[in-house]
Each structure stands twice: as structure tokens, then as C-alpha cells.
Amino acid sequence: MSVPSDLPVVAFVGAERIARAPLHRALPAIHAAAAAGEGLLVFDLVDGRVVDLDLRGDLAGARARLGPALVPMAEKRGPGRPKLGVVAREVTLLPRHWDWLARQPGGASVALRKLxxxxxxxxxxxxxxxxxxxxxxxxxxxxxxxxxxxxxxxxxxxxxxxxxxxxxxxxxxxxxxxxxxxxxxxxxxxxxxxxxxxxxxxxxxx
Structure with missing residues (x-):
């Protein structure tokens, strides 16, 4: 499984920090340390786990094996009501709950979403x-x-x-x-x- 190119990482050789950056920027220092046979560890700064990288061959090859960035594409919106990805599912409430929801601006669905x-x-x-x-x-x-x-x-x-x-x-x-x-x-x-x-x-x- 490829690693996203923009993953924030920190890399160490022994106790020395050699890089702290998005992976595509940190990769030259990481690849050089791996090529030198040094004791290298690379960590995901988000969850603290060790990142397993395929550093075989030259730097260009290692870079080509990185996955796409994790930046989500902006949703295109036209005129009218935006697409919210609303999913309809059954909700079971007591009568007094339904009465309260019905009195809220926008009705039950809007009130539930706000809650x-x-x-x-x-x-x-x-x-x-x-x-x-x-x-x-x-x-x-x-x-x-x-x-x-x-x-x-x-x-x-x-x-x-x-x-x-x-x-x-x-x-x-x-x-x-x-x-x-x-x-x-x-x-x-x-x-x-x-x-x-x-x-x-x-x-x-x-």
C-alpha cells in the first residue's frame, strides 16, 4: 500500500531528527539515510505510527511509488440547494420529542441535524x-x-x-x-x- 505524498512525517537516524515535513519534501533526506544503511525510523506525525516506505532504487523511483495527496477535492456547487449527502433512516422518539421537534425552525430534520x-x-x-x-x-x-x-x-x-x-x-x-x-x-x-x-x-x- 502506497503512502500519501503529503503525509506529515518526522524521520530519525538514531536519536537525531533529520527531517520533519510532508513526506514528499522529507523524502530526499529519508532516502539518503536509507541508502547509507543508517538506523532510520520514520513516523506519521498524526498517529505516531512507524511509516513503512519502499525506498528501493533511486530517489525518483521512491518518489514515484508514493500515493496521491490526501487533500480532498472541493465539492462543486451550482445554484440552488447544496448537496449535503443526506441519508434517510428511521428514528424512534417519544411523542413529546416529536412535538418539540415539530415546533423548531425548519422542522424535525433541521433540528436533529443541529443537535x-x-x-x-x-x-x-x-x-x-x-x-x-x-x-x-x-x-x-x-x-x-x-x-x-x-x-x-x-x-x-x-x-x-x-x-x-x-x-x-x-x-x-x-x-x-x-x-x-x-x-x-x-x-x-x-x-x-x-x-x-x-x-x-x-x-x-x-
């Missing part, structure tokens, strides 16, 4: 924090599992204590430390967390 959208937005923060914690944990386990402070950093990550987490990772190699801090930033309820230094020369941002 669901509100619930989705309310859950967005906790869901984002959970995903950030899981991704950071995967990355830390692979890159820092044997480093001092790993167990404490893990506990503080899932406890939601960014100050203690920040202190626990302070002694780690710079690239590992700042990547962990960056990935964990979405895990904190108040959006706190130290912002790492600017990317090193040759690195970019997704």
Missing part, C-alpha cells in the same frame, strides 16, 4: 486530546522507551499534566524531546504546552 452537530463539536476536544495522547505514546515508546523519565512522561501524558510532562522529557535528545512535546500539544485540555524551537536546517513543517 447532532452540537454534540459532535462538544466531543471534538476530548476526542482530539485522546488521539494526541495515543499518537504521542506510540512515538515515545518507539523512540524513548529506554530513556530516563519515560515512565513519568507516560503517566503525566495520560494524566493531562503538561507541566510535569514537559519536565519529564527535558533530558531527552533534542529531536526526540521536541517531537514528543509537539505531538502532545493537542492532549492538554487548555491547549498549553511548550512550543519547541524552529525546525533545523533542511526541515519543514506540514
Amino acid at each position: 447532532v452537530e452540537g454534540a459532535l463539536k462538544a466531543a471534538e476536544g476530548p476526542d482530539r486530546a485522546r488521539r494526541a495522547k495515543e499518537a504521542t505514546y506510540r512515538f515515545m515508546t518507539a523512540m524513548a522507551g529506554d530513556l530516563p523519565g519515560y515512565e513519568e512522561a507516560t503517566r503525566m501524558l495520560f494524566a493531562g499534566d503538561w507541566t510535569a510532562f514537559d519536565a519529564a522529557v527535558e533530558g531527552w535528545p533534542e529531536g526526540v524531546r521536541e517531537t514528543a512535546r509537539e505531538m502532545a500539544r493537542g492532549a492538554w485540555r487548555n491547549g498549553a504546552g511548550r512550543v519547541g524551537p524552529s525546525p533545523a536546517r533542511g526541515e519543514g513543517t506540514p
Whole structure:
């Protein structure tokens, strides 16, 4: 299975971070490290998993094997009611629920959609924090599992204590430390967390 060319990745040789960018931009550094036979690991910055790349042959060949970008195509809309992709399904409610929905502006369908959208937005923060914690944990386990402070950093990550987490990772190699801090930033309820230094020369941002 090919990997999307715009996937945000971070690459390490040992504990040294050699690239942090969308995959198509990071690929030259990644390919060079693989060709040199160095201990290379590439991580998906979104979910923290190791990315399996086909780096055989030259750089052009490796680039040609990348999948298409994940950027969704904008939906073309003409005049009139936009296409919402509405799906009709049976909903069972009590009579008083139907009475309340019927009194809402736009009727039952509009009111139900608004209620669901509100619930989705309310859950967005906790869901984002959970995903950030899981991704950071995967990355830390692979890159820092044997480093001092790993167990404490893990506990503080899932406890939601960014100050203690920040202190626990302070002694780690710079690239590992700042990547962990960056990935964990979405895990904190108040959006706190130290912002790492600017990317090193040759690195970019997704």
C-alpha cells in the first residue's frame, strides 16, 4: 500500500531528527539515510505510527511509488440547494420529542441535524486530546522507551499534566524531546504546552 505524498512525517537516524515535513519534501533526506544503511525510523506525525516506505532504487523511483495527496477535492456547487449527502433512516422518539421537534425552525430534520452537530463539536476536544495522547505514546515508546523519565512522561501524558510532562522529557535528545512535546500539544485540555524551537536546517513543517 502506497503512502500519501503529503503525509506529515518526522524521520530519525538514531536519536537525531533529520527531517520533519510532508513526506514528499522529507523524502530526499529519508532516502539518503536509507541508502547509507543508517538506523532510520520514520513516523506519521498524526498517529505516531512507524511509516513503512519502499525506498528501493533511486530517489525518483521512491518518489514515484508514493500515493496521491490526501487533500480532498472541493465539492462543486451550482445554484440552488447544496448537496449535503443526506441519508434517510428511521428514528424512534417519544411523542413529546416529536412535538418539540415539530415546533423548531425548519422542522424535525433541521433540528436533529443541529443537535447532532452540537454534540459532535462538544466531543471534538476530548476526542482530539485522546488521539494526541495515543499518537504521542506510540512515538515515545518507539523512540524513548529506554530513556530516563519515560515512565513519568507516560503517566503525566495520560494524566493531562503538561507541566510535569514537559519536565519529564527535558533530558531527552533534542529531536526526540521536541517531537514528543509537539505531538502532545493537542492532549492538554487548555491547549498549553511548550512550543519547541524552529525546525533545523533542511526541515519543514506540514
